[in-house]
Amino acid sequence: MxxxxxxxxxxMELLRFTTAGSVDDGKSTLIGRMLYDSKSIFEDQYExxxxxxxxxxxxxxxxxxxxxxxxxxxEQGITIDVAYRYFATPLRKxxxxxxxxxxxxxxxxxxxxxxxxxAIILIDARKGxxxxxxxxxxxxxxxxxxxxxxxVNKMDLVNFDQEVYDNIKKDFKLFASKLDxxxxxxxxxxxxxxxxxxxxxxxxxxxxGSTLMYLLETIHIGSDLNLVDCRFPVQYVIRPQSTEFHDxxxxxxxxxxxVFKPGDKVMVLxxxxxxxxxxxxxxxxxxxxxxxxxxxxxxxxxxxxxxxGDMIVREGNVPTVxxxxxxxxxxxxxxxxQVNGKYAIKHTTKDARCIVKEIKYKVDINNLHRIEDDxxxxxxxxxxxxxxxxxxxxxxxxxxxxxxxxxxLIDEGTNETVGAGMII
Amino acid sequence: xxxxxxxxxSELEAESIFIIREVVAQFEKPVLxxxxxxxxxxxxxxxxxxxxxxxLPFPLMHIDTGHNFIETLDYRDEFVEEIGAKLxxxxxxxxxxxxxxxxxxxxxxxxxxxxxxxxLDAIEEGKFDVAMGGARRDEEKARAKERFFSHRDEFGQWDxxxxxxxLWNLFNGKKKIGExxxxxxxxNWTEMDVWQYILKEKIPMPSLYFxxxxxxxxxxxxxxxxxxxxxxKDGEKCEMMHVRFRTIGDLTCxxxxxxxxxxxxxxxxxxxxxxxxxxxxxxxxxxSEAAMEDRxxxxxx
Numbered sequence: 027m028x029x030x031x032x033x034x035x036x037x038m039e040l041l042r043f044t045t046a047g048s049v050d051d052g053k054s055t056l057i058g059r060m061l062y063d064s065k066s067i068f069e070d071q072y073e074x075x076x077x078x079x080x081x082x083x084x085x086x087x088x089x090x091x092x093x094x095x096x097x098x099x100x101e102q103g104i105t106i107d108v109a110y111r112y113f114a115t116p117l118r119k120x121x122x123x124x125x126x127x128x129x130x131x132x133x134x135x136x137x138x139x140x141x142x143x144x145a146i147i148l149i150d151a152r153k154g155x156x157x158x159x160x161x162x163x164x165x166x167x168x169x170x171x172x173x174x175x176x177x178v179n180k181m182d183l184v185n186f187d188q189e190v191y192d193n194i195k196k197d198f199k200l201f202a203s204k205l206d207x208x209x210x211x212x213x214x215x216x217x218x219x220x221x222x223x224x225x226x227x228x229x230x231x232x233x234x235g236s237t238l239m240y241l242l243e244t245i246h247i248g249s250d251l252n253l254v255d256c257r258f259p260v261q262y263v264i265r266p267q268s269t270e271f272h273d274x275x276x277x278x279x280x281x282x283x284x285v286f287k288p289g290d291k292v293m294v295l296x297x298x299x300x301x302x303x304x305x306x307x308x309x310x311x312x313x314x315x316x317x318x319x320x321x322x323x324x325x326x327x328x329x330x331x332x333x334x335g336d337m338i339v340r341e342g343n344v345p346t347v348x349x350x351x352x353x354x355x356x357x358x359x360x361x362x363x364q365v366n367g368k369y370a371i372k373h374t375t376k377d378a379r380c381i382v383k384e385i386k387y388k389v390d391i392n393n394l395h396r397i398e399d400d401x402x403x404x405x406x407x408x409x410x411x412x413x414x415x416x417x418x419x420x421x422x423x424x425x426x427x428x429x430x431x432x433x434x435l436i437d438e439g440t441n442e443t444v445g446a447g448m449i450i
Numbered sequence: 451x452x453x454x455x456x457x458x459x460s461e462l463e464a465e466s467i468f469i470i471r472e473v474v475a476q477f478e479k480p481v482l483x484x485x486x487x488x489x490x491x492x493x494x495x496x497x498x499x500x501x502x503x504x505x506l507p508f509p510l511m512h513i514d515t516g517h518n519f520i521e522t523l524d525y526r527d528e529f530v531e532e533i534g535a536k537l538x539x540x541x542x543x544x545x546x547x548x549x550x551x552x553x554x555x556x557x558x559x560x561x562x563x564x565x566x567x568x569x570l571d572a573i574e575e576g577k578f579d580v581a582m583g584g585a586r587r588d589e590e591k592a593r594a595k596e597r598f599f600s601h602r603d604e605f606g607q608w609d610x611x612x613x614x615x616x617l618w619n620l621f622n623g624k625k626k627i628g629e630x631x632x633x634x635x636x637x638n639w640t641e642m643d644v645w646q647y648i649l650k651e652k653i654p655m656p657s658l659y660f661x662x663x664x665x666x667x668x669x670x671x672x673x674x675x676x677x678x679x680x681x682x683k684d685g686e687k688c689e690m691m692h693v694r695f696r697t698i699g700d701l702t703c704x705x706x707x708x709x710x711x712x713x714x715x716x717x718x719x720x721x722x723x724x725x726x727x728x729x730x731x732x733x734x735x736x737x738s739e740a741a742m743e744d745r746x747x748x749x750x751x
Contacts, residue, residue: 036650040458107613109594110587112640119458121638133615140617248455262471266504274503280468280619285454309499317454321467321500334475358615372620375475434620441624443614 038114041247043144044123044171046135046162051148052179056217057111057124060239063224064113108138117243132165132391132406136356136446139169140432143247146238147176151184151214155197157392163198164391167205168354168408168448170428172250174210175241182216186229204394206425209245213238251318252427256284256292257345258338259374259430264323276307276323277332282374282429283422284340285317286324293344294330295337295420301328318429335376337420345420345430350383352450354424356408359437359444363403363411369444370436371415374429379416379438386410410450424448459647466493466635467500468619469598470582473633474507476623477580481538481573483751484510484530486522486656487698489584491529492644493635495653497582498533509536511581513569515561516543517679517701525656540572560702566750570606573630580623580631583751588640592743598637604628606749632751641696642721649714658695659717661710666691672705 047053111122123138125131139145145166149159166174176198184190191214202210213222214233221227224239236244261279286292290303305312307323316322324338332338339345357363363382371380387396388409403409424431435445456464470493473480482497484490497506510530530537542561545551551567554560573581587594597613599621614622623631636644648655665676665688674680676688680702693706694717711717742750 036457036459036646038458039455040461107595107610110638111594112588112638114640114642119640119643137615137617141619248453251454253454261468262475264501264504268504271503278471278500280464307502309502319461319464320456321464321471323502370624372622429619432618432620434617434622436622436624441622441626443617443622446615446617 038116039118039247040121041118041144041242041245042121042123042142043146043242044125044135044138044142045146045148046125046138046166047148047158051150052217053124053148056146056148056177056179056215056223057122059217059220059223061111061113063220063239064115108134115239115243120242131161132356132408133358135162135165136169136358139165139171140428140446142169142171143250144173144175144242144245145171147174148179149176149194149198151178151180151190151194154194155201159198160201160393161391163202163205163207164394167202167207168356170206170425170448172208172247173245174207175238176210176212177217177238178212178214179217181214181221181227181230182219186214186221186227188230188232191233211235211241213241252283253285253317254283255343255345255422255427256286256290256338256340257282257422257427257430258286258324259376260332260334260336260338261375262334263332274325275329276325277338278321278323279375280321281316281318283318283427284343285315286338287315288312291341292326292338293341294326294332295339295344295347296418297330297332297336299328299330300341301326301330303327335374337374339420345422347418347420349415349418350412351415351419351421351433352410352412353433353447354389354408354450355403355411355435355445355447357403357405357445359442360405361437361444362405363407363409363445365401368438370438371413371433372436373419373421373433376419378419380413380435383412383414386412411447413447421449423450459643459650462639462643463496463499463647465638466496469621469633469635470497470500472621473580473582473623473635474501476621477631479576479578480508480580480582481511481576481578482506482508482582483569483584484512484526484537485584485698486512486518486526486529487584488644488648488655488659489586489636489639491653491655492639492647493582493584494529494533494535495651496635498535506533506535509538511538511540511572511576513565513572514539514541515565515700515702516541517561517677519656519658519675519698519701521656521658522698538572538576540568542568544568545571560700562700562703563745563750565700566606566745566748569751570749573606578630579625580633582633582635584636585634585751586636586639586641586644587634590742592746596634596637596746598634599623600632600634601625602630602632602749606630608632608746608749610743610747642718645714645718645721649718655714656698658698661692661694661712661716663690664693664706665689666693666706673707675701675704675706677701 109124113120125134125138147162178194195212215222222237260277264276266274288303293300304325304327306316368381385401387398422430431449433447434443437444542564545568551564597616666673667686667688694709711720
């Protein structure tokens with residue numbers, strides 16, 4: 027037994043990543059290999075998909091069946107939804123948002139990418155950078171996924187040739203220079219044979235970088251969250267109204283940015299009143315500082331009228347306050363976006379309504395061109411729009427804070443989530 | 451430099467507490483489904499943390515098949531007392547007596563499926579508009595696609611092909627009158643995470659999870675406990691065995707596994723080395739490849 031298992035693996039970190047691509051890129055093979063090599067596929071699961079593959083007359087055990095959980099998916103042999111898979115190594119626990127390659131591609135990848143710290147983009151070494159690769163990269167940059175790993179897969183089918191890899195890398199970098207990507211790394215792999223996935227490839231001595239698994243285990247994610255701009259959207263007011271805690275009034279919520287400490291001078295929005303933090307409470311007791319993504323309860327020195335949807339910030343560093351907001355929006359519903367249409371809108375813990383004032387342009391996600399003559403926004407389209415909300419929002423640019431910079435639009439007739447918006 | 455990094459357990463806990471608070475903020479009348487199993491214990495434990503120092507702003511509800519391990523009921527009552535919560539017990543027997551549900555017959559009869567009737571009736575009767583459950587996405591392939599906030603129509607049905615996309619930390623709990631939601635705060639937890647958390651938080655657990663001597667018999671590759679509610683088939687015979695349970699459900703469909711794990715540390719080691727999923731010991735899932743999806747569509751947990 028290792029030291030790690032003795033302490034119950036209590037000190038691991040969490041990394042959420044998304045994988046984009048289709049079965050043809052070897053995505054399922056790659057995920058299957060990571061799960062299998064980290065012993066996260068169990069015998070009964072493996073046995074079940076082996077039997078199912080056999081029944082379907084397939085030659086190999088089809089690892090896609092692991093993630094395709096719904097009856098309709100298995101019957102039609104397609105993935106229709108984001109599936110979440112889990113595995114762990116002694117260093118980290120991983121959550122994979124596995125998004126399908128073809129059907130409703132944009133909607134699903136945007137969903138999976140919204141909570142990811144990292145995206146893996148697979149490129150088939152024989153095909154190089156194709157339209158699909160560009161779409162993946164664009165969505166990853168739009169959703170501000172902090173880390174991107176580009177795996178050039180199927181290196182075994184190009185004789186592990188360094189020149190092929192170098193050319194693809196060059197092509198991708200050229201395209202990516204138009205995007206805003208913070209951290210980008212390349213790895214030549216063979217998911218089928220395992221080269222550079224968990225173990226270093228013996229077929230590519232020319233590659234001196236790390237394996238995919240090593241990168242996933244060690245990539246620095248500590249500075250991905252905004253630790254500068256203090257933002258605390260009030261989620262719920264705790265008032266025990268018991269004899270023991272008669273005058274207790276705590277503001278519960280999740281830190282969306284910055285580091286809060288007792289004694290800090292803070293301002294409450296929308297009222298603009300200023301006060302100091304008296305204490306930061308948790309079930310275990312008071313703590314000396316709170317940072318994202320902790321769930322805590324804040325008490326203030328002065329009694330101020332505060333309710334859900336309000337925001338506690340630092341006095342000298344306030345977010346933008348306003349009703350006219352510019353968004354990049356990904357449309358997620360068959361019913362197209364209506365100009366002058368009214369929608370329910372959610373932003374942090376705030377609920378309001380909004381009206382869509384204008385569609386500025388639509389983005390061609392294959393080449394990033396702006397389309398200004400066709401402004402019909404349907405399912406899977408991405409567009410820049412402006413909206414006006416019924417009450418002021420306290421927001422940041424999505425670029426600086428993914429939590430205080432994101433909204434969803436909801437159809438008031440069907441209650442469906444129809445749009446995902448990123449504040450510009 | 452000081453690092454502002456949470457461990458995976460703290461991050462999972464922060465996410466679950468956020469979800470539980472969101473439920474109370476967005477809905478009128480929540481209820482937390484409590485079976486006395488490890489997942490619902492962990493969920494209730496975090497719910498207590500979420501509202502401290504206030505009491506839980508919702509009751510716990512046990513859908514009771516009547517086929518319980520006695521240890522589960524003892525633990526349930528103690529736990530509820532300890533956290534100062536209100537408990538509602540909805541009995542499957544009542545649904546049968548009222549003619550709302552019909553008991554299965556035969557040696558493999560189970561009340562597992564009947565729970566759906568009792569659950570939906572209890573939700574309607576209590577006018578609950580949201581029920582929190584301890585289900586996890588790693589448990590079963592149909593669950594892997596379920597949302598944190600999962601919509602149910604006026605018949606309590608789940609429509610897996612028409613789920614609302616769930617983005618960032620923005621959860622859409624809007625619904626029409628008569629509809630309700632199921633919310634799963636532990637969606638992102640694995641069996642391993644749950645045990646690690648129990649170890650970290652030192653949460654006392656029902657004795658069934660630890661190794662003990664019990665009379666069991668084998669059926670369809672599973673070990674079942676000897677009990678008056680499961681008639682033995684020809685050729686089946688009971689033997690005293692050293693076992694523990696990896697999940698705790700209805701007596702008739704919860705399989706035991708041979709184990710000498712006596713402590714949470716032992717269990718973590720066992721889970722780490724295990725090559726079979728915990729639901730591998732559940733007869734209710736073995737009925738067909740889509741057994742879970744079919745039950746869920748009808749309104750199961």
